Amino acid sequence: MNAPAHGHDHVHDDGGHHHHHEMTFVEKYIFPTDHKYIGKQYLLTGMLMAVFGGFFAYAFRMQLAWPGSDIPLFGHMSPAEYNAAVTNHGTIMIFWVAMPVLIAAFGNFLIPLMVGADDMVFPRLNRLSYQIFLVSAIVIVASLFVPGGGFGGAWTAYPPLSGDSAYNLTPLGSSLWLVAVALEFVAFLVGGINFIVTAMNARAPGMKWTDVPMVVWMICIASILFMASVGPLMAGAVMLLFDQTLHTGFFDPRQGGDPILWQHLFWFFGHPEVYVVLLPATGMVAEVVAVHSRKKLFGYKTILFTAVGTGVLSFFVWAHHQFIAGIDPRMANIFTITTVLISIPIAEMMFLYIATLYGGSIRFTTPMLWALGFIFAFLIGGVTGIPLGASGADIYLHDSYFVIAHFHFTFFPIAFIGTFTGLTHWFPKMFGRMMNETLGKIHFWGTIIAVHCLFLPMFVLGLAGHHRRIYDYTNFPELSTPFLTNIGIFATVSLLVLLAFQFVFVFNFFYSMFKGPVAEANPWKAGSLEWQCPSPPPHGNFGEHLPTVYRGPYEYSVPGRDKDYWPQSEPA
Amino acid sequence: MVSGGAFSGGGVRRRPVLPNGVLAILLFIGVEAMLFAGFFSAFTIVKANFAPGMWPPPGQPRFPAEATAVTTLILLVSGVLLWWSGRRFDTEPASARGLLAASATLGATFIGIQGVEWARLIGEGLTLEDNPYGGLFYVIVGAHAAHAVPALIALIVMWVRMQRGYLDAVSFTVARAFWYFVVLVWPVLYWRVYL
Numbered sequence: 094m095n096a097p098a099h100g101h102d103h104v105h106d107d108g109g110h111h112h113h114h115e116m117t118f119v120e121k122y123i124f125p126t127d128h129k130y131i132g133k134q135y136l137l138t139g140m141l142m143a144v145f146g147g148f149f150a151y152a153f154r155m156q157l158a159w160p161g162s163d164i165p166l167f168g169h170m171s172p173a174e175y176n177a178a179v180t181n182h183g184t185i186m187i188f189w190v191a192m193p194v195l196i197a198a199f200g201n202f203l204i205p206l207m208v209g210a211d212d213m214v215f216p217r218l219n220r221l222s223y224q225i226f227l228v229s230a231i232v233i234v235a236s237l238f239v240p241g242g243g244f245g246g247a248w249t250a251y252p253p254l255s256g257d258s259a260y261n262l263t264p265l266g267s268s269l270w271l272v273a274v275a276l277e278f279v280a281f282l283v284g285g286i287n288f289i290v291t292a293m294n295a296r297a298p299g300m301k302w303t304d305v306p307m308v309v310w311m312i313c314i315a316s317i318l319f320m321a322s323v324g325p326l327m328a329g330a331v332m333l334l335f336d337q338t339l340h341t342g343f344f345d346p347r348q349g350g351d352p353i354l355w356q357h358l359f360w361f362f363g364h365p366e367v368y369v370v371l372l373p374a375t376g377m378v379a380e381v382v383a384v385h386s387r388k389k390l391f392g393y394k395t396i397l398f399t400a401v402g403t404g405v406l407s408f409f410v411w412a413h414h415q416f417i418a419g420i421d422p423r424m425a426n427i428f429t430i431t432t433v434l435i436s437i438p439i440a441e442m443m444f445l446y447i448a449t450l451y452g453g454s455i456r457f458t459t460p461m462l463w464a465l466g467f468i469f470a471f472l473i474g475g476v477t478g479i480p481l482g483a484s485g486a487d488i489y490l491h492d493s494y495f496v497i498a499h500f501h502f503t504f505f506p507i508a509f510i511g512t513f514t515g516l517t518h519w520f521p522k523m524f525g526r527m528m529n530e531t532l533g534k535i536h537f538w539g540t541i542i543a544v545h546c547l548f549l550p551m552f553v554l555g556l557a558g559h560h561r562r563i564y565d566y567t568n569f570p571e572l573s574t575p576f577l578t579n580i581g582i583f584a585t586v587s588l589l590v591l592l593a594f595q596f597v598f599v600f601n602f603f604y605s606m607f608k609g610p611v612a613e614a615n616p617w618k619a620g621s622l623e624w625q626c627p628s629p630p631p632h633g634n635f636g637e638h639l640p641t642v643y644r645g646p647y648e649y650s651v652p653g654r655d656k657d658y659w660p661q662s663e664p665a
Numbered sequence: 666m667v668s669g670g671a672f673s674g675g676g677v678r679r680r681p682v683l684p685n686g687v688l689a690i691l692l693f694i695g696v697e698a699m700l701f702a703g704f705f706s707a708f709t710i711v712k713a714n715f716a717p718g719m720w721p722p723p724g725q726p727r728f729p730a731e732a733t734a735v736t737t738l739i740l741l742v743s744g745v746l747l748w749w750s751g752r753r754f755d756t757e758p759a760s761a762r763g764l765l766a767a768s769a770t771l772g773a774t775f776i777g778i779q780g781v782e783w784a785r786l787i788g789e790g791l792t793l794e795d796n797p798y799g800g801l802f803y804v805i806v807g808a809h810a811a812h813a814v815p816a817l818i819a820l821i822v823m824w825v826r827m828q829r830g831y832l833d834a835v836s837f838t839v840a841r842a843f844w845y846f847v848v849l850v851w852p853v854l855y856w857r858v859y860l
């Protein structure tokens with residue numbers, strides 16, 4: 094070590110050094126470098142942003158069910174406010190809830206623990222990642238309160254609507270929206286690099302690639318997908334920002350630009366992005382399914398190769414979002430084929446999880462219920478993607494409530510059911526206390542029933558012809574028949590029930606954090622490394638004796654052993 | 666514990682695949698390559714939308730293809746010199762330092778000439794906002810400059826550290842990798858945009 098002490102991560106250059114480093118108050122409590130704290134910061138920020146996203150959903154669903162009425166806590170909703178609400182609902186839920194919680198919170202918390210490292214390899218870059226993310230969150234929230242209101246051009250931000258304030262009427266809102274998304278991307282770039290380098294270089298001695306827990310693989314593959322797809326969108330974002338602020342015409346046909354170009358740049362990122370959030374969620378489900386059915390994960394390598402294959406394929410399906418954008422029908426055929434192909438590996442992955450359950454001694458703990466709920470709900474989402482992927486059917490279904498229902502049966506399982514799976518499973522490790530199982534089960538059943546009642550009717554609405562971006566259906570008599578109106582109201586009421594059940598979770602979460610029964614180091618009797626250190630792990634995770642790995646993470650119910658689990662770090 | 670330089674963190678208890686910093690910069694370069702791929706495909710698609718003979722749009726200045734061929738060459742030579750400097754870093758520090766200085770000087774020359782060309786095109790009336798022809802030119806070449814300038818600064822910092830005798834191999838590799846990226850993306854840019 095011959096570099097002077099001004100390098101990025103110098104403090105961490107030597108495994109033991111940082112223990113002696115004097116930390117200031119800010120370093121210790123406000124912006125720490127410990128991966129576990131950064132993970133928790135991401136988690137809490139994501140949960141806070143979910144309140145915004147959920148509130149918007151509440152407001153626009155109330156408007157749809159009872160058009161023009163006074164919405165409690167919101168008041169009367171104008172068409173512009175409606176558009177801003179749906180736009181920011183989608184943007185926030187994907188970029189400020191699903192991404193930070195699934196990838197950043199769990200990735201930060203779990204990766205070093207699960208690979209047996211004392212921290213991320215670049216702890217300060219890690220802290221920087223959170224700081225940039227925090228700024229991006231502040232910018233997106235601020236964009237809601239500027240003159241003209243928040244941006245209302247949908248989360249896909251198609252130009253010319255998004256590029257010209259003469260159309261969107263929110264010059265500041267639309268630019269701040271774009272800047273916030275771009276900042277968020279930078280944060281995840283920094284974070285993703287850290288995850289991958291940590292998983293590659295900082296693994297415990299003895300840990301072969303087949304000994305790495307599936308969720309670590311999934312988060313790393315997701316980070317690679319994100320990094321490989323985000324570049325072109327960044328290029329597009331720069332051009333769109335110039336269109337907005339400097340009046341260039343990259344996407345404006347009046348100036349010789351091409352609005353469809355944005356759609357390509359956006360969906361080249363946008364489709365892989367759905368796998369970016371999907372894979373970490375399936376990784377958590379894999380861990381929970383194995384631990385709580387006391388069985389080895391079925392088809393470890395197959396799951397892994399499936400994930401990689403899906404990731405590669407996900408770069409060749411993007412135009413299925415543009416079937417009615419005037420693309421060449423021959424191209425539409427190709428994209429139909431790739432889209433239908435991609436549903437095969439995903440279905441296969443779900444079946445491998447079900448095969449893991451087969452013959453196991455299943456324990457219906459709260460995390461296990463969530464994992465099963467994920468498989469059930471996500472299958473509905475995956476199956477309904479197939480008719481959308483067939484270009485002939487999609488011409489009619491595009492931009493209808495059928496699409497809304499489809500992607501909520503994918504995104505809700507991912508962003509919420511997946512998160513609850515992981516959170517209820519790793520809560521004891523994160524906070525050193527157990528969550529209440531009864532409250533957990535009440536929350537599970539309330540949520541899972543309500544969410545199906547919320548989104549299943551939307552398939553019907555979509556097939557009946559409801560378009561996804563209409564503010565008030567009473568102007569369309571044939572679309573506001575009593576039947577259609579009533580199932581819309583049923584969906585909104587289900588949303589209210591869904592939201593109400595989240596209070597059970599919030600209470601359980603914060604109550605258990607401080608008052609729950611103290612958790613032992615390994616309450617689920619699991620084999621992976623994070624359960625072989627204290628709950629919660631101290632700074633540096635494993636103390637003086639960082640682990641060595643002797644076997645895979647899923648050695649459950651091994652014949653001839655008295656315990657039904659076999660920690661990875663236990664010498665043979 | 667493996668340690669080596671400012672970019673390499675702790676906790677590495679096995680033979681690293683590559684030093685942490687090198688792995689990180691390679692991932693970062695991958696992202697940057699995709700950024701430029703996005704720009705180039707945007708350029709290609711927009712250009713294809715114009716009727717034959719309308720690109721460059723009438724009345725707009727042409728990009729200086731011949732002069733830029735020379736600057737392209739300068740940049741490539743700078744890359745070769747840097748590669749050479751890296752090879753000699755361990756064995757002949759003095760000549761490594763000289764080669765690094767020469768490489769950085771050529772890099773600075775490239776940036777300077779491009780800056781002058783840029784100013785000349787502004788003078789000739791190529792604008793950012795009138796049509797995507799000028800707009801894409803400024804955005805893409807500007808994006809390249811936004812990488813070249815920090816990369817050049819990194820080279821200069823490396824030279825200073827080398828001079829003072831505390832440059833470590835990993836930091837040098839990281840800085841070199843980034844400059845190679847700047848060098849190698851330019852010929853593609855030249856081919857897509859200028860020709």
Ligand code: HEM
Pocket residue numbers: 249366367368370371413414432433435436439474475476477478479480481482483487490491492496499500503504507
């Ligand atoms: C399993 C295979 C899947 C197939 C075949 C599929 C197919 C499709 C197709 C063809 C569309 C375009 C519909 C249209 O706009 O007309 C679509 C929309 C969408 N899908 Fe999927 N999908 C699949 C899985 C997923 C997953 C896993 C996610 C999320 C993680 C997802 C999220 C979305 C979203 C967000 C949209 C709508 C985007 C928008 O227009 O705002 N899909 N899907």
Ligand SMILES: [Cu+2]
Pocket residue numbers: 363364367410411413414
């Ligand atoms: Cu898609």
